Amino acid sequence: MDITTQDAPPPTPQPTQGERKRAARGATRPGDRVFLGLARGSGIFLLLIMAAIAVFLSWRAAIAISDNEGNFLTTFEWNTGTQPPVFGIAVLAYGTIISSIIAMAIAVPVSVAIALFITHYAPRRLSSPIAYVIDLLAAVPSIVYGLWGALILVPQMDGLFGWLNDYFRWTGVFSWEEGAPRSMLTVGVLLAIMILPIITNVSREVFNQVPQMHEEAALALGATRWEVIRMAVLPFGRSGIISASMLGLGRALGETMAVATVLSPDFLIHGSLLNPGGGTFAQNIAAKFPEADEFGQDALIASGLVLFVITLLVNGAARMIIARRKEFSGANA
């Protein structure tokens, strides 16, 4: 008798309405709920921080711009202590964009070439030490790059500047009238060296992920090693190279100490890349901030906001370029 009662199924309790609802969604476990909460919380926290930064910058910037007597976008001056204050970002925007363009023009091809060498040409015992050294370069603080730039790179640029001036003076872009080579070109070269490691590392990761079978497909068609890279590796890595370049560009646009150490700033737009002068957003903030009164700080924040907008625009453009050829990205292979 005992045995039969034990075997009898226990009476099924009628599910309450709440339990039915949960059952419809599927069972949830405490671990899942905690993790969902953490992940969702982190996401919302990030958005809140971004919004807070934007509000703070816009508010302080609005104060400064409303009192500005000059045109904020076109004035070639930065006088925030005078009455009335007159300041504008034209020189800073020009300097920031030009130095970053120079840096990208040098760094992207060199980085892609280094990444290709590491992944597709170098023997294995050579490729890991090279990759390691490149990683180390990324860890050097920017003030050290700045000191190296000011003490070693600037004197070394004399020869290059003289040569460019001798042969390409007629272009107008490479004429050199006066002063030590503490100009936009030198800044661009220094920035190129600084952003090289990040572009190289990301590109290397991307090239390593090109499926073996695509490279073999090219090889079996009778492609040489360079043709394999052109047919299979570079097209597959295209969006990765663009992303890598954007990371590098972000660093070049915002670089402060290295530019401040190397550049000899003024508030003029120089047609020649060789003549010293000009400035960038970050460099100008670093140079002016210590002595700025509250209004001066607001004006610098306004310039920072413009840098923020430029960075957003550039990233948006890069995403559009990547999205335009999404079908052919290889992600669906």
Place this chain on the structure above:
Amino acid sequence: MAKRIDVSGLNAYYGSFRAIEDISMTVEPRSVTAFIGPSGCGKSTFLRTLNRMHEVTPGGRVEGKVMLDDENLYGAGVDPVSVRREVGMVFQRPNPFPTMSVYDNVAAGLRLNGSYKKAALDDIVEKSLKGANLWNEVKDRLNKPGSGLSGGQQQRLCIARAIAVEPNVLLMDEPCSALDPISTLAIEDLIGELKERFTIVIVTHNMQQAARVSDRTAFFNLAAVGQPGKLIEIDDTERIFSNPSVQATEDYISGRFG
């Protein structure tokens, strides 16, 4: 176009490990030769020595002679790149270039070999896609990505890409193993048509497939794991499947392998 392959005394290595030992055989032009055998017996490795793809693998090297008519593929001064332009290959998993359109995939090999006028290229692409029985399915979507096709279509695209450069030999490494039966049938029909123009060598795990498509069959085996693979026998397919001369072959094809 089609050429005879004459292999003698061929050994292939991965580093110090000998994967296949002392293989000699002749592959007749305008015929299908199937390689069968258990996994690890070296049939894919052997196939890859026929277009010098084996040496692409790190540590891969080859000893011996592979004659394509009267040219030794492993002779001094022979460029592996030009060998691969003569001996095309289709892989186990369909591998069209995902970053290229259907059209560009077929034209890829041609563009390596030189520049063509647009009209000439159009003609060859159409001819190759027709040759691969794919034209009717893709003629309206030539500019769409090749990776958007179904698996069987992708594999026929790879065949079109391989035959577009008019190779002398077409190697196929288990071309149907990733495909469903209907796509497999389409590829098998295609192989039957292609052998009119090319020398075809196909590795397959499917013995019915070997029996259906091939004129001659080679059976590979290995004595034990870690031992090199060897060619046991090569004969007319009919004879291999009805009355093979070696007991091991009969055991394998009748499923009594052990």
